[in-house]
Amino acid sequence: MGLIGKLYQNLIRSIGCTVLIGLLSSGVASANESYPVFTPTHGSNVHYNWGAGSPEKGIPNDNFGAIFNQSGFYSKGDYFIQTFADDKVKVSINGNKIIDRWNENYWGTKARAIWLNDKEGQHTIETEYYEKVGDAAIFSDIVPFDSWLAYYYENNNLAGYPTAAKVISPDGTQKNLQEDFGANGPVPGYKKDNFSARYTTATRIPAGEYILRTKADDGVRVYLDGKLVLDRWTNSPLREDATKIQIGDRSGVNAVEKDIHWIDVEYYDAAELGKIDFSILPFEGEVENSWVGEYYPNISLSGNPFIVGGENSTTKFSNLNLDWKSGSPHSSIPSDQFSARFTKKENLEAGLYIFEVNSDDGIRVWVDDELVIDSWVGSNGLPKSGKVSLEGGQHTIKVEYFEGIGDAHIKLNYRKIPSITKADQDVHYNWGYGSPVGFPNDYFMGVFDQSRHFARGDYFV
Incomplete structure (x- = not known):
């Protein structure tokens, strides 16, 4: 029968005619070339x-x-x-x-x-x-x-x-x-x-x-x-x-x-x-109730960033209070001339909120794409603030930052401005440097309901 014929006969017994046809048509062995075939x-x-x-x-x-x-x-x-x-x-x-x-x-x-x-x-x-x-x-x-x-x-x-x-x-x-x-x-x-x-x-x-x-x-x-x-x-x-x-x-x-x-x-x-x-993982899911920090080796927030934090990270951070002094925020980022973006989604009650930042150097703060603080300049850390009125529900807070030279730090605080609500026909209060009982000395609101029966006539307010 010859070597090739015996080889084909053994293949037919072991793997069947269908595979043998594929073997013949593929050129694994032909009249002009022959070699042993391993069939595990x-x-x-x-x-x-x-x-x-x-x-x-x-x-x-x-x-x-x-x-x-x-x-x-x-x-x-x-x-x-x-x-x-x-x-x-x-x-x-x-x-x-x-x-x-x-x-x-x-x-x-x-x-x-x-x-x-x-x-x-x-x-x-x-x-x-x-x-x-x-x-x-x-x-x-x-x-x-x-x-x-x-x-x-x-x-x-x-x-x-x-x-x-x-x-x-x-x-x-x-x-x-x-x-x-x-x-x-x-x-x-x-x-x-x-x-x-x-x-x-x-x-x-x-x-x-x-x-x-x-x-x-x-x-x-x-x-x-x-x-x-x-x-x-x-x-x-x-x-x-x-x-x-x-x-x-x-x-x-x-x-x-x-x-x-x-x-x-x-x-x-x-x-x-x-x-x-x-x-x-989708970026949107990683910023749910957890800050995600993006660090860039430039001051223009460009390129692919290095990421810290996030919902599934081992290095979560719930507060934005970072002080790098003269150092760097990441091993792959220089100690000067870098930028960062921090994003977080959070459920907030309806009300008026104040956002306060202290940074060295420039900073911008957005809430739901509304620019609340804009200080994109070199700074020695003086405080800045801004207010925004929010409906109840989930809101996205975004902070952008850049470091020029020298020390680097960033701190963000935000809170709902408390409100006093009273039913008074006449509103006559002077708290001086104080406040209503149970309220801070600064950043509070008052809502006074002066509704009542008014006789027909002219009034001034």
């Missing part, structure tokens, strides 16, 4: 790094192929497919080729595709691979949206090819990425220190403003749609880092894909304990 046990995830070796005895180190049957039951929903291969790879779903890296040699490259599965049930999925010369590696995964595909590297700089991989389910209702390694490695038998990881997900994100937050021990970087948006690649005990980003719909894609975005989180552990936590 059926499985949805394909994670192999053979280095300079081969899959098994009888397979050479170079010039071999592999076929992976990832068919099975898949729920209705959105999936992403990612491969990492040296050399060639292609993936087909129900006979449709969605990844094709077959016509050229690719040394350790990733390929990605989206599968919007609108039908629950059995699906035929196949990954084909070919190794030419040198190192050999193939990773192929079908991952639900919001789950994370993790590649692990036995060094702290993501060098070389991954040596382990797994799919991680999202954590909680916020669908965070979370791995707490403690003093262990990422998978059983893996090294406990000096390793790195790259996490990938595809997710749907409506257009808007978001806070992207990490909590990592040690270094971390985050990419959104291939753009670096957070970079803190340093040794550190567990530390929170966050930034605010504007996310828009993608252009040049089908309408059903315009809100699909790729997120990549890179992480490394140096020594001892290791942990990585990532979240991306």
